Amino acid sequence: MTFEGNDNVQNVRERVNIVDIISRYVTLEKSGKKYKALCPFHGEKTPSFYVDPSTGLYYCFGCQQGGDVFTFLMNIEGWNFVETLRFLADEYNVELVQSNVKYSRTDKLFKVNNMVLDFYIGQLQESNGKVALQYLQRRGFTLDTINEAQLGYACNGWANLVNYFRQQKIPLKIAYEIGLLSVSNNTANSEVRYYDKFRNRIIFPIKDILGRIVGFGGRTIGDGQPKYLNSPETTLYHKSKSLYGIYKAKSSIKDSKVAIIMEGYIDVLAAWQAGVTNAIATLGTSFTIEQAKLLKRYAETCVLCYDGDKAGLKATQKAVSMLRQVNMDVKVISLPDSLDPDDYIKKYGALEFKKQIMNNSGNAFDFLVITAEKKYNLNNNESKLQFAAELVSLISKVENHIEQAGYIARYAEKYNLDKKALELEVQRYKKNVATAYKRDTVNTNRNINNNSHKADKVRNAVNKKERKLLRLLINSRNEVAENIFSNSTHVTIYGLIQNTKWDTPKDLVAVCQSEKEKQILASILMIDEDYETEQELIQQLSNFKIERKITALRKKIKEVVSIGEDPSDLLKDFSKLERARAQLFKEDDLV
Numbered sequence: 001m002t003f004e005g006n007d008n009v010q011n012v013r014e015r016v017n018i019v020d021i022i023s024r025y026v027t028l029e030k031s032g033k034k035y036k037a038l039c040p041f042h043g044e045k046t047p048s049f050y051v052d053p054s055t056g057l058y059y060c061f062g063c064q065q066g067g068d069v070f071t072f073l074m075n076i077e078g079w080n081f082v083e084t085l086r087f088l089a090d091e092y093n094v095e096l097v098q099s100n101v102k103y104s105r106t107d108k109l110f111k112v113n114n115m116v117l118d119f120y121i122g123q124l125q126e127s128n129g130k131v132a133l134q135y136l137q138r139r140g141f142t143l144d145t146i147n148e149a150q151l152g153y154a155c156n157g158w159a160n161l162v163n164y165f166r167q168q169k170i171p172l173k174i175a176y177e178i179g180l181l182s183v184s185n186n187t188a189n190s191e192v193r194y195y196d197k198f199r200n201r202i203i204f205p206i207k208d209i210l211g212r213i214v215g216f217g218g219r220t221i222g223d224g225q226p227k228y229l230n231s232p233e234t235t236l237y238h239k240s241k242s243l244y245g246i247y248k249a250k251s252s253i254k255d256s257k258v259a260i261i262m263e264g265y266i267d268v269l270a271a272w273q274a275g276v277t278n279a280i281a282t283l284g285t286s287f288t289i290e291q292a293k294l295l296k297r298y299a300e301t302c303v304l305c306y307d308g309d310k311a312g313l314k315a316t317q318k319a320v321s322m323l324r325q326v327n328m329d330v331k332v333i334s335l336p337d338s339l340d341p342d343d344y345i346k347k348y349g350a351l352e353f354k355k356q357i358m359n360n361s362g363n364a365f366d367f368l369v370i371t372a373e374k375k376y377n378l379n380n381n382e383s384k385l386q387f388a389a390e391l392v393s394l395i396s397k398v399e400n401h402i403e404q405a406g407y408i409a410r411y412a413e414k415y416n417l418d419k420k421a422l423e424l425e426v427q428r429y430k431k432n433v434a435t436a437y438k439r440d441t442v443n444t445n446r447n448i449n450n451n452s453h454k455a456d457k458v459r460n461a462v463n464k465k466e467r468k469l470l471r472l473l474i475n476s477r478n479e480v481a482e483n484i485f486s487n488s489t490h491v492t493i494y495g496l497i498q499n500t501k502w503d504t505p506k507d508l509v510a511v512c513q514s515e516k517e518k519q520i521l522a523s524i525l526m527i528d529e530d531y532e533t534e535q536e537l538i539q540q541l542s543n544f545k546i547e548r549k550i551t552a553l554r555k556k557i558k559e560v561v562s563i564g565e566d567p568s569d570l571l572k573d574f575s576k577l578e579r580a581r582a583q584l585f586k587e588d589d590l591v
Contacts, residue, residue, distance in 0.1 A: 008096050012085060013510065015092040018056050018069045024297035025076060027327075034526070040076060041065045050526050055505045057522040066522030068509050087210050109178050109236055112170060113205075113213040116180055119164050120152025120203040120216075129153040132202055135221045139266070140346055145273045149204070149248075154218060156200035179215060179231035197231075200224060204265040206237065206283070207247040209294070214242060217265055217283065228264060230283055240288040243295070244268060244281040250298055252278040259299040260357065261287070261319065262341055263306050270342040274350030276357065279305075279341075287319035292326045301329040303361050308338030317371060320364045324397075330364035333357060368394055369411065378415065388417060388425075395422075396429040462544050466490045467520070469537040471527045473497055474505060478534060484541050489520050546581045553577065 019028060019035060028035040028051060039049035039060040048062040059066030065075065073084045082104075089096050123129050124146075132153040136146055154160070165175050172194045175181045181194045201218030208214045215231030231237045245268045253259045260279040262268055271279035282291060295302060302323050306312035316332055323330045333356055335344045345353045369391065376387040391411060398404040408426065412419035466485050470493055473480065479498060485491045492513075496502075500511045505525050512518045553574050560567045 008085065008089075008094075010510070012088045012092065012094050012096075013056070013068075015094055016056075016069050016088050017053070018058065018072070019051055019053050021069050021088075021091075022051055022058060022072060025293070039063060039065070052526060055522075055525045056509060057518075057525055059519075059522040059526045061523075061526075064523065065519065066526075067515055067518040068522070071515050071518055074515075083210065090210065106235070109174070110212050112174065112178065112180075113215075113236070115168065115170075116161070116164075116216075117150060117152060117203075117205050117213055119161070120154060121150060122152075123155055123160070124151060124153035124203075128155050132221055136202065139342070141269060141273065145269060149269055149272070152203035152205075154196065154198035154201045154203055156222075158195045158199065161196045161198075162194055177234065178236055179234045198229065201229065204244065206231065206242055206244055208242065209246055209250065211247045212236075214238075217244065219264075219266065239283055239286075241290045241294065242283060243291055244283050245272075246280050246294070248272075249278050249280050253280075253295070253298040257298075257300040258303060259295050259301075260303045260305055261295075263312065263315070267305075267341040270345045271353070274345050274353050276354060282315075282319075287315060287322050289322050289325060292322040292328065295323075296326045296328055299328070301331060303331045303333060303357060304364070305333045305335070305341055305357070307340040308335060312340075313371065317368060320368060324364070331361035332364050332367040333361045334367075365394070365398070365407065384415075388415075388422070391415075392422070392425045392429050396426045458544070462541065463487055463490075465537055465541055465544070467524045468527060468532060469534060469541065470494060470497070470524050472534050472537070474508070474524070476534065480534070480538060484538060486541075486545070489516055492517060493521055493524070543581060546577055550574065550577050550581075 022028065022035075022037075025040050026037040026049065028037045029047070031050070033052070033054065035051040035053070036047040037049045037051070038044055038047050039062055041049075041060060042063040042065075044062050049058065049060040051058045056068050057066065058068075058072055067075075069088065070081065070084050073079060073087065074081065077084075079087070086096070088094070124132055133146075136151065161175070161180060162172065165172055165181075172181060176183055176194060180197060182197045184193050184195065198216065198218040200222050201220050201224075204217040204219070205213045206215040206217055215234065215237030217231070218229045220227055220229075230239065233239065244265050249259070249272075256278050258278055260271065260276060262271065262279055262281045264281050264283075268279045268281045271277075280295075302319075304316050304319050306316045306319070320330050320332070335341065335356060339347065341353065344356070372390045372394065373387060375390075377383040378387060395404060395407050395411070398407060404426070408422050409419060411417065412422045466487055467490070469480070469484070470490060473494065474497055477497065480494075482491060482494060485494060496508060496511055496517075500508075502508050502511065509518060509521060512521060553570060557567045557570045557574065560570060
């Protein structure tokens, strides 16, 4: 289904706040009428990424990425235009009007997942699902929680879903492609046989940030293994980028600025039922940088509430590392008796669980140090030195110098270590890491051809002048000769300035026909006031054109002379160009 109608796009564009959206990915700092930040598209230490709320555009002077809020989300998320439109409409409560009933292949796959969820929900409500419903109720879940979470049941059989697909005339190959069926090959007759992937399992729909069902999770209610089973990687479902419950929890996370991260679906359901609606799960113990970046859009603080077993401990350590990489505040809850959240709520109740979250979540760095300490015997000198080495490694990864100094002072005192020595070891560790990085980094620009580099410099200079001129023309709306522009996209943008109806620069963005046009227009509108006038820029650009022709003519004359031919006609052309260049700067009125 498509929603790309002009009214839909315009309605969303009018409601969206580009500063609000981009600030979920980077820390924006006010800079005059604009905002600046470190670019999310390339590594840099000095901010060259700017956002202009008045035009609704962003632009990075470092990597030349730019455009509007649609461009930003499409680039950073890898979404197509319709997915971006749907996301923004959902975020800003804009109702999209269906422009036509044409489904893309991806839409059809999502539609299949929706049908399958309805099938599983129906199975839970039928007599065959009684055993599953009783299991959930024994676990303490109410019918309201079960319905709100859209839980279903996959009956204990090999072809329940297969038969459903056949009835619905859905190709089994498509169902296999999105991870709903498994396949076995009969080697005797080369026959491919499909069978249900989920059997005798409670079914949990896994949704993306747009609320679309990307996959399913299943929890066995018998002795089947594994206990938890997720959809495999498909065109729709990517485990490393998915979080169970994110669509339902994102509003609570955004409001509280806190996300509670758990291991599995059951823990999240228990938390939701207890009133902790900002809980989500990582679909297992593995936590990725993509999931950290996703949470950073909505939360400032993440509270890790994993199981207290060995696997949960290891997962917590990894999650802390990932979340600190995206500069989030991280806290850790260690529930008493090594209980998981679901069991803790059953034993102590919802109120006590909320108190644990509010009062007993500790500093993540302290958790890492205490975890490291447990591996060593600090009464043994050699073991204590090994612990100190790990402590140095942990402290050296803290980027904030004040925070780092505080940890050095605190742990030197706590573990009876010489503060100065600990400080020197941290500095030495960081220096060794930096030296290794420098040694391993190859300077890829070493062998750039000088002539090519010179040509690039000239081309960049011309582009810069052309964009300055276009910035002035947006203000003045003066007409100039179209052939003054050598860049084809600049010619197009000049045409938009002169030939389309617009009142503000923001209107110009709306009439751009391509992302490249938006990107270049963004760079133009980010240009600050300059002392150069339209006339001066036209003179300089005209001179660039003449210089290019003179350079090419010199080369041709040299070639003609080298083979003994008469260069007279070429020399006449050369003289004309020299006169034109001389005349250029005598003109007083070129606009």
